Amino acid sequence: MIFMKKHLILPQLALAASLAFTGFAAHAADIKGDANAGQGKVWLCIGCHSIPDYRADYPLVYRVPMLGGQNGPYIASSLAAYKKGERKHPTMRSIAASLSDQDMADLGEYYAAQTASSPNNPLK
Ligand code: HEC
Numbered sequence: 154m155i156f157m158k159k160h161l162i163l164p165q166l167a168l169a170a171s172l173a174f175t176g177f178a179a180h181a182a183d184i185k186g187d188a189n190a191g192q193g194k195v196w197l198c199i200g201c202h203s204i205p206d207y208r209a210d211y212p213l214v215y216r217v218p219m220l221g222g223q224n225g226p227y228i229a230s231s232l233a234a235y236k237k238g239e240r241k242h243p244t245m246r247s248i249a250a251s252l253s254d255q256d257m258a259d260l261g262e263y264y265a266a267q268t269a270s271s272p273n274n275p276l277k
Contacts, residue, residue: 232260
């Protein structure tokens with residue numbers, strides 16, 4: 154009897170797990186970053202991230218990382234990690250808290266498109 158029950162329940166669990174996973178993948182695929190849209194959103198970031206060797210001094214002295222040329226999905230997922238609190242930097246947490254998933258994807262694509270030699274790009 155116990156043996157039979159297991160056989161009935163396990164496939165259902167597997168199905169539930171695979172449905173949950175499919176749902177997640179579909180959600181992530183819906184959001185596509187747009188570098189042009191991102192350009193309209195970087196005004197929030199340029200005070201710190203566009204200055205070579207800039208250091209933020211609150212609450213401690215932090216080196217502000219260069220974003221231009223980094224991988225777009227990496228930037229978006231870093232922002233999501235700040236928003237969720239998985240990454241702890243207080244300034245970036247409060248900035249990321251105001252961003253939607255779409256904003257993060259757009260910003261990621263915008264910064265990914267920047268390189269040291271990008272012309273007309275004061276906002277790297
Ligand atoms: C007040 C200064 C400041 C502003 C404004 C700011 N940042 Fe940051 N950002 C930092 C600092 C300092 C770090 C490094 C924090 C750490 O060590 O986790 C950082 C880290 C990051 C990282 C992680 C980079 C990496 O290499 O892992 C990303 C991505 C990022 N910021 C994106 C943004 C975006 C996009 C904006 C605008 C929406 C923004 N930041 C606005 C100061 C700032």
